[in-house]
Amino acid sequence: MAHPSVTRFTDLANKISRNTAIITEYLTSKSLPATSFDVDGLAELPIPPEDNVAIQARLDLAAATKELHDLTVGPKQSLHDLSWDLSSLSLRFIWEFNVTACVPLNESISFPDLTARISTENDNRPLGVMNVRRLLRHAMTNRIFCEPTKGYVAHTRSSRLLLEDEPLKNWIGFTTKDLTLPVAHTVDAMKKWPCSEEPNETGVNLAFGHNTPWFQFLPSDPVRSKRYNLAMQAHGETAGYDxxxxxxxxxxxxxxxxxxxxxxxxxxxxxxxxxxxxxxxxxxxxxxxxxxxxxxxxxxxxxxxxxxxxxxxxxxxxxxxxxxxxxxxxxxxxxxxxxxxxxxxxxxxxxxxxxxxxxxxxxxxxxxxxxxxxxxxxxxxxxxxxxxxxxxxxxxxxxxxxxxxxxxxxxxxxxxxxxxxxxxxxxxxxxxxxx
Missing domain, CATH: 3.40.50.150 (Vaccinia Virus protein VP39)
Structure with missing residues (x-):
């Protein structure tokens, strides 16, 4: 008899198969496409909230695929990967230098030409082809951009969203520029102000070196404030906040x-x-x-x-x-x-x-x-x-x-x-x- 840990693999595979069938049958019955990372693909599954069966199947499918992935990789590798996921670094680079606007929408561009274009769009700041290449190839592991031919960069649906969806673009800016340092300082804030309930004794205050609560601090920086407001708009547009x-x-x-x-x-x-x-x-x-x-x-x-x-x-x-x-x-x-x-x-x-x-x-x-x-x-x-x-x-x-x-x-x-x-x-x- 198989060990319960082995049968769990089979149970998850069956659950994935069952829920995939529900979603594909739903889409097929309505002649709808699925999401895709192709540059012209759908960014969200076209399932309205009132279609409870298909919505639940989507939620169950996401949970099962995540658990099966984690079990396949194993707890040791999962912890290792979790601790050094530097996705925010490549995302920050793409946002900070507005890389998505430098890649043609429906054709590819070589890394040298793209590097030159990014430099031109950013006050001729030198970047180096190697840096652009390694940052974008890391982003590609998250399906942001792709390399259809070696040495050439093209858009995916994800990178196109960062080009065209202004609230989402600001969400990326807020989380990778404004939030990264406060997150890194939060545990230090817990040590400095044990069990604090005050809004000016946080990772934000340590990161930015002030004692002003976040929502009073924001208006002092119009650029950051606008970015935050648009980011919250993007967050409010996600499923469950309608x-x-x-x-x-x-x-x-x-x-x-x-x-x-x-x-x-x-x-x-x-x-x-x-x-x-x-x-x-x-x-x-x-x-x-x-x-x-x-x-x-x-x-x-x-x-x-x-x-x-x-x-x-x-x-x-x-x-x-x-x-x-x-x-x-x-x-x-x-x-x-x-x-x-x-x-x-x-x-x-x-x-x-x-x-x-x-x-x-x-x-x-x-x-x-x-x-x-x-x-x-x-x-x-x-x-x-x-x-x-x-x-x-x-x-x-x-x-x-x-x-x-x-x-x-x-x-x-x-x-x-x-x-x-x-x-x-x-x-x-x-x-x-x-x-």
Whole structure:
């Protein structure tokens, strides 16, 4: 009888075969192509979120292929490879020198000619053919560019994305330029400021040599700030962050006629606009700091929504000025703060609450270990680390939300925590039980 470790190989192979068949049959039945690294190939599988069977097959296939790969390589080689993966180096080079714009879209170019072109596009900075060649050949191991003929470089679908997708291009710039040093300094920050919950005692502060919290530091550098905003746009466009999931994921339609929803920290109101369009009986007050309400930054409420949506100023660490709303809505706010600061936000909100009023949070909620697919858990755990790196904040499990509300005020009662299927974001609903 085969050892269980051997049969695991067969189980995974069968799972890969089964889920591949589901996806290929789905695509074939709809006459759709699959993704491809060909320069004109699809960048994403054309499976909409509502096609649950095919979506689940994609998630299961990704998990099974990753596990089979890791088992085939083995734990020893996996650890070795993980510790010295220098993909961010070749990506940083491509982004920093705008290499994608120097490679013709539908033909190849020799390494010497490409090196000369990159140099010309970067103030005639000398680079050397050898450096360009080795960096791009490393990127090619991740299917970014290809070498169709020895000594010649051509685009793949991945490198073309870095040429044409501006938010994704800025995501690469943010992660490889702005985040690499803070990540490298995060463990040192943990040693210097043990168990810190302060947003100015992070890897960012050690890396850049200042004591300003990240979100106050960003506006001081307009170039970095713009890059970050576009990077967040790219992140928000990935699977599981769709605005549609906010509209569909909470029972807004169950709120009473003319109910007031306060969108706390709601930026320019894009989420409120989407909910208001779907649910015309609701009113919205969108709050954000004064810096988001200047003539240079303030957005415009669509004309058809101006009677029901208002953009106002409010600092959520100060006592809430909108009293007795049906819902106080926070989207992607709490994960940017440590527990002590989240408690402060909820305490500042408490005086405005009325019996039966709801606090609805659309934020991360970490899954119980082993309950999510590989792609979902990887995304959640990575985001959790990102929040530690930049602001000493974190993603939270369901029990953590209960603890935070309870510490803020015993009159808050967490009704439920749920994550819509296929979504990275969760909903946390708490109710005010006081008067």
């Amino acid at each position: 605005m549609k999931d906010v509209v569909d994921g909470y029972p807004w339609g169950d709120l009473p006629e003319n109910a007031k929803v306060v969108d706390v920290g709601g930026n320019q109101g894009y989420i409120s606009f989407a909910i208001a369009e779907r649910f015309p009986k609701l009113r919205f007050v969108v709050q954000d700091q004064a810096s988001m309400r200047t003539p240079e930054t303030i957005g415009v409420v669509p004309e058809e929504l101006q009677a029901r949506v208002e953009l106002t100023m409010h600092d959520f660490f100060e006592p809430q000025t909108e009293l007795g709303a049906a819902v106080y809505f926070f989207r992607m706010i709490f994960h940017g703060f440590s527990d002590k600061h989240c408690v402060k936000i909820l305490r500042a909100l408490a005086p405005a609450m009325r019996k039966g009023g709801k606090v609805v949070i659309n934020d991360g909620a970490l899954p119980e270990p082993g309950t999510a697919t590989y792609l979902e858990e990887r995304a959640c755990r990575t985001l959790d680390l990102f929040m530690q790196v930049v602001v000493n904040a974190r993603e939270r499990e369901a029990d953590d939300w209960t603890d935070i509300f309870s510490e803020a005020d015993r009159r808050y009662r967490v009704n439920r925590v749920w994550r819509p299927k296929g979504n990275v974001m969760s909903f946390i609903e708490a109710e005010w039980t006081g008067e």
